[in-house]
Amino acid sequence: MKFRDPQIEMAHGAGGKASRRLVEGLFAPLLFGATTGPLGDAAHISLDGIRVAITTDSFVVKPLRFPGGSIGELAVNGTVNDLAVSGARAEALVVTYVLEAGLPTEILEAEVRAMAEAAKRAGVAIAGGDTKVVEHGKADQIYITTAGIGRPISGIAISPTSVRPGDKVLLSGPIGDHGITILLARGELELEAELCSDTRSVLPLVAALADAAAPGIRWMRDPTRGGVATSLNELARDCGLAVVLAEDAIPIRDTVRGACELLGLDPLHIANEGQFLAIVAAERADAALEALRRTPGGHEAVIIGEIREQPAATVLGATSYGGTRVIDMLVGDPLPRIC
Amino acid sequence: MKFRDPQIEMAHGAGGKASRRLVEGLFAPLLFGATTGPLGDAAHISLDGIRVAITTDSFVVKPLRFPGGSIGELAVNGTVNDLAVSGARAEALVVTYVLEAGLPTEILEAEVRAMAEAAKRAGVAIAGGDTKVVEHGKADQIYITTAGIGRPISGIAISPTSVRPGDKVLLSGPIGDHGITILLARGELELEAELCSDTRSVLPLVAALADAAAPGIRWMRDPTRGGVATSLNELARDCGLAVVLAEDAIPIRDTVRGACELLGLDPLHIANEGQFLAIVAAERADAALEALRRTPGGHEAVIIGEIREQPAATVLGATSYGGTRVIDMLVGDPLPRIC
Numbered sequence: 001m002k003f004r005d006p007q008i009e010m011a012h013g014a015g016g017k018a019s020r021r022l023v024e025g026l027f028a029p030l031l032f033g034a035t036t037g038p039l040g041d042a043a044h045i046s047l048d049g050i051r052v053a054i055t056t057d058s059f060v061v062k063p064l065r066f067p068g069g070s071i072g073e074l075a076v077n078g079t080v081n082d083l084a085v086s087g088a089r090a091e092a093l094v095v096t097y098v099l100e101a102g103l104p105t106e107i108l109e110a111e112v113r114a115m116a117e118a119a120k121r122a123g124v125a126i127a128g129g130d131t132k133v134v135e136h137g138k139a140d141q142i143y144i145t146t147a148g149i150g151r152p153i154s155g156i157a158i159s160p161t162s163v164r165p166g167d168k169v170l171l172s173g174p175i176g177d178h179g180i181t182i183l184l185a186r187g188e189l190e191l192e193a194e195l196c197s198d199t200r201s202v203l204p205l206v207a208a209l210a211d212a213a214a215p216g217i218r219w220m221r222d223p224t225r226g227g228v229a230t231s232l233n234e235l236a237r238d239c240g241l242a243v244v245l246a247e248d249a250i251p252i253r254d255t256v257r258g259a260c261e262l263l264g265l266d267p268l269h270i271a272n273e274g275q276f277l278a279i280v281a282a283e284r285a286d287a288a289l290e291a292l293r294r295t296p297g298g299h300e301a302v303i304i305g306e307i308r309e310q311p312a313a314t315v316l317g318a319t320s321y322g323g324t325r326v327i328d329m330l331v332g333d334p335l336p337r338i339c
Numbered sequence: 340m341k342f343r344d345p346q347i348e349m350a351h352g353a354g355g356k357a358s359r360r361l362v363e364g365l366f367a368p369l370l371f372g373a374t375t376g377p378l379g380d381a382a383h384i385s386l387d388g389i390r391v392a393i394t395t396d397s398f399v400v401k402p403l404r405f406p407g408g409s410i411g412e413l414a415v416n417g418t419v420n421d422l423a424v425s426g427a428r429a430e431a432l433v434v435t436y437v438l439e440a441g442l443p444t445e446i447l448e449a450e451v452r453a454m455a456e457a458a459k460r461a462g463v464a465i466a467g468g469d470t471k472v473v474e475h476g477k478a479d480q481i482y483i484t485t486a487g488i489g490r491p492i493s494g495i496a497i498s499p500t501s502v503r504p505g506d507k508v509l510l511s512g513p514i515g516d517h518g519i520t521i522l523l524a525r526g527e528l529e530l531e532a533e534l535c536s537d538t539r540s541v542l543p544l545v546a547a548l549a550d551a552a553a554p555g556i557r558w559m560r561d562p563t564r565g566g567v568a569t570s571l572n573e574l575a576r577d578c579g580l581a582v583v584l585a586e587d588a589i590p591i592r593d594t595v596r597g598a599c600e601l602l603g604l605d606p607l608h609i610a611n612e613g614q615f616l617a618i619v620a621a622e623r624a625d626a627a628l629e630a631l632r633r634t635p636g637g638h639e640a641v642i643i644g645e646i647r648e649q650p651a652a653t654v655l656g657a658t659s660y661g662g663t664r665v666i667d668m669l670v671g672d673p674l675p676r677i678c
Binding site for chain 2: 008047048057059145336
């Protein structure tokens with residue numbers, strides 16, 4: 001599958017179908033070699049016989065600060081979370097800044113402080129970094145990139161190919177808070193609502209899940225860009241099975257639901273920065289759910305569906321009225337630059 | 340030392356005095372904690388008892404392609420080299436792209452290919468990555484960030500505090516090629532010359548040096564932004580000793596010297612992307628030099644000076660006419676966005 005789009009559009013950065021085309025059609029064949037399997041949130045490599053997980057993300061969220069968080073906090077939590085859902089505990093981060101000339105120092109300092117505080121909360125050290133400055137008009141205030149390394153959490157081995165019919169789909173809490181918060185924070189809509197980004201480290205929740213159900217954890221992902229629908233479609237494609245969701249079971253705040261209805265968006269496509277999905281073997285699912293609910297920040301965790309044999313490689317939503325619909329990946333980019 | 344500049348200027352990204360103020364006055368105290376010693380090119384951390392080196396850099400060079408290299412190649416070599424001069428062999432890189440909407444795919448593809456080829460040449464795997472897209476006008480085509488992890492090269496322990504009077508200053512080859520190549524490639528000057536960037540992995544040279552003189556290698560650095568003068572001033576400050584250079588011994592191509600004279604620049608302040616400095620114990624210096632010269636790409640290596648007790652924390656240049664001058668760090672930013 002060769003990438004044939006003639007130029008880069010916003011949708012290529014949105015985490016949905018266009019992003020996947022870019023990664024699978026251009027980056028993966030050239031950079032990662034033909035032997036690479038499904039692309040996870042972090043790579044696990046062997047260094048002198050010990051396994052190390054490594055991941056990286058750039059952050060270009062706009063505006064820089066929003067209810068519940070800021071770009072600096074996202075940059076720490078995003079990388080800690082990518083490691084966590086790959087089954088690893090973050091040990092150290094490195095960070096780079098691309099700064100626009102003319103940026104007031106107080107804006108930079110606020111984000112550096114936000115990173116330091118988020119790193120402290122997440123229990124990870126910041127080990128080094130780099131700064132570049134570009135001319136005024138060649139960036140949008142601050143872009144931050146973090147890379148993180150971590151060690152595998154004992155007993156977890158994540159792979160879409162280990163997913164089996166009957167496995168349960170767990171979700172750590174309400175969805176869509178981050179994306180809709182960013183949308184509202186831009187002030188382009190005549191909407192006001194009490195809503196905060198869910199940005200946080202999910203590592204304590206992942207660790208609790210591992211303690212309760214480690215051998216039964218098949219797969220995890222934090223549904224950021226593209227939302228729950230995109231993450232589960234990637235899973236369905238990679239494991240070749242059906243993911244069947246009980247749509248009524250998915251926790252969505254009224255504010256998020258209302259904003260989505262108004263804008264014609266599906267909450268399942270909206271980005272999250274502090275939630276994760278886990279596929280857990282049926283016999284471990286109740287213990288896993290209880291463990292999440294007992295952990296601070298996990299009381300809204302739910303089982304939202306299960307894996308079935310058919311229809312292959314598809315995500316279905318079933319409602320309590322008996323209807324079902326096919327839930328597709330995100331197409332286009334309704335909410336650019338949300339992380 | 341608190342960072343008091345009210346806003347970010349191009350000079351804060353130039354690698355000289357302003358960059359150092361930003362790092363030491365803002366980033367280091369907030370992000371790295373008070374216990375951090377001198378900031379090296381890569382951090383060495385312990386993961387379950389094994390030592391791992393980690394580093395990161397962003398690349399915003401303009402233009403994207405220039406004689407001898409391109410942004411993608413720099414992004415690989417820069418991180419491989421930061422690990423190498425910290426005494427580590429790169430094992431894996433991760434990469435992020437910030438892309439400007441409207442970027443022609445062929446430009447992106449050329450850089451992805453350049454990265455793949457540079458990684459192959461440097462013997463390092465690219466393990467993963469991320470892509471963000473920002474609106475047209477919010478970036479300058481492509482910004483690339485790489486992070487790398489590596490394992491220490493046996494027998495090398497780099498620290499400015501291990502430097503002693505009498506140690507020799509080794510340089511791997513001619514200086515200033517990269518910075519002047521970028522300047523000429525911008526076409527803003529009415530100058531034409533046959534010159535190529537020196538971008539390359541210095542790992543083979545560092546490995547040869549380690550084989551020949553490992554216990555005698557005190558310190559290494561690749562003099563990128565800010566050039567040889569800035570790197571050696573940082574060393575002089577960190578070790579409290581004098582670095583005395585025989586200026587006539589420093590290899591500088593006629594083209595570089597000519598362009599610098601015309602523009603009022605000091606070649607010692609011009610960036611390099613494929614050279615490194617090493618401080619080596621006197622008794623190992625000849626063996627070290629021979630080893631470099633025997634290694635492909637190292638035939639122009641030279642000893643350019645030595646460490647003395649006085650004047651403390653200073654870099655001096657001595658000419659064959661008997662004069663000496665104080666060589667300062669880079670101030671301002673005569674050549675923005677050279678990497």
